[in-house]
Amino acid sequence: MKEYKVTTWKMGLSNNNRRLEDTLNEYAKQGWQVLHIAEHSARIVFERDKNR
Structure with missing residues (x-):
């Protein structure tokens, strides 16, 4: 069985790729x-x- 998580990425003014x-x-x-x-x-x- 699988489980899922949904999150929203909030872009900032700097270091977006690193974050x-x-x-x-x-x-x-x-x-x-x-x-x-x-x-x-x-x-x-x-x-x-x-069940991991």
Whole structure:
């Protein structure tokens, strides 16, 4: 069984790429994988196995 997490990425004035990379890496450490990044709404959908 899978579980999902949806988060909204908030762009700032500087270091956007670095902050996004840090955020993605932090979720990856928790077992989440990016399923989809919505281009215009800045939503990121993550997926992982529920019984991990």
